Amino acid sequence: MTLDTPRRPRILSGMRPTGKLHLGNLVGALQNWVKLQDVYDSFHFVADWHMLTTGYDNTRSLRQDTWEMVADWLACGLDPNKATFFIQSRLPEHAELHLLFSMITPLGWLERVPTYKEQLENIKDHDINTYGFLGYPLLQAADILIYKANAVPVGEDQVPHVELTREVARRFNLIYGQLERIAGARCASGSQKSGAGEPEPSIEQKAEYLNKGLAQLRPIFPEPEALLTSSPRLPGTDGRKMSKSYGNAVFLTDAPAVVSKKLATMVTDPARKRRTDPGNPDVCPVFDLHKIFSSAETLDRVNRECRTAEIGCVDCKKLAAGHLNAFLAPIQERRKPYEQNPRKVWDVLEEGTAKARTVAQATMAEVRAAVRLA
Numbered sequence: 001m002t003l004d005t006p007r008r009p010r011i012l013s014g015m016r017p018t019g020k021l022h023l024g025n026l027v028g029a030l031q032n033w034v035k036l037q038d039v040y041d042s043f044h045f046v047a048d049w050h051m052l053t054t055g056y057d058n059t060r061s062l063r064q065d066t067w068e069m070v071a072d073w074l075a076c077g078l079d080p081n082k083a084t085f086f087i088q089s090r091l092p093e094h095a096e097l098h099l100l101f102s103m104i105t106p107l108g109w110l111e112r113v114p115t116y117k118e119q120l121e122n123i124k125d126h127d128i129n130t131y132g133f134l135g136y137p138l139l140q141a142a143d144i145l146i147y148k149a150n151a152v153p154v155g156e157d158q159v160p161h162v163e164l165t166r167e168v169a170r171r172f173n174l175i176y177g178q179l180e181r182i183a184g185a186r187c188a189s190g191s192q193k194s195g196a197g198e199p200e201p202s203i204e205q206k207a208e209y210l211n212k213g214l215a216q217l218r219p220i221f222p223e224p225e226a227l228l229t230s231s232p233r234l235p236g237t238d239g240r241k242m243s244k245s246y247g248n249a250v251f252l253t254d255a256p257a258v259v260s261k262k263l264a265t266m267v268t269d270p271a272r273k274r275r276t277d278p279g280n281p282d283v284c285p286v287f288d289l290h291k292i293f294s295s296a297e298t299l300d301r302v303n304r305e306c307r308t309a310e311i312g313c314v315d316c317k318k319l320a321a322g323h324l325n326a327f328l329a330p331i332q333e334r335r336k337p338y339e340q341n342p343r344k345v346w347d348v349l350e351e352g353t354a355k356a357r358t359v360a361q362a363t364m365a366e367v368r369a370a371v372r373l374a
């Protein structure tokens, strides 16, 4: 396909390279990516610069973490023949667009992003009161817009980031997009159409022409939609949201014995103290795992027998571990060829990065011309 031929709507999504992925990553993002790759022109990237916005002081394992994460992507069914995988930091075009966006983005837009304040309050183990951390949603905007993505698969908490991206695209288009007078309308033409002696209209004037229908704008960037991903609740072994940093995660690469051991220590319905006490699966994190990974028969059985104390938590957890291990087996099988030949993962990334570069460079040529950089 050339750059000019019609393409499927494009999505873009990235992940910080945190190493081996866990069930939360699978259920929260990867399963959705796998479905979307058949519908969208999918671009997925290793967000290593984003990793630096909070983890700038610990980069020792960045390369290995990148490999482990992408090996998990491939093991879960992401297909390099359908989607494009690349490494953000191999494409300086992202940084250039980020820089240009930083020139036009009011500081207040970044300060009001909800995750900014939240993380400033929550991350106490090192200083993230930095320029890079404040600007990371703008880097995300550059990541998305450089591929002219039509949609961004996100969870609820990331919607404000997509909204910021839309605002940045709108502002950039207004400042640098070509404004064309509508036939018969009396107004000055826009930046690209101005005659040599004709003054450039201000941003406010341009907005007024557009609002009054006197001119139309040829935008440089589309305004991407948030493609909301609803994912089921997936608790970790301590009942909190599964997260590597909480130490409560079951990894996609965990051997069956490790999975069984982790589930054996998992918290259950706190009111069920003795084997003879009836339990309530609706408040039990183990039951949440059953809902996602067990068969309908097992789910039905646990739902009934827990409430009557016919089944104990030890046996219930063994059932959960059995189903989970059966679910993970094909994923671990698909990962083996990459483990045996690690180069294969880098090859996929090299190829994807080259493809992404073509798109990013084409966008930046357009952007530089619009900004009138030499």
Ligand code: SF4
Residues within 6 Å of the ligand: 268, 269, 272, 279, 280, 281, 284, 285, 286, 287, 302, 306, 307, 311, 312, 313, 314, 316, 317
């Ligand atoms: S039997 Fe299963 S669902 Fe019921 S409380 Fe125990 S672990 Fe939870």
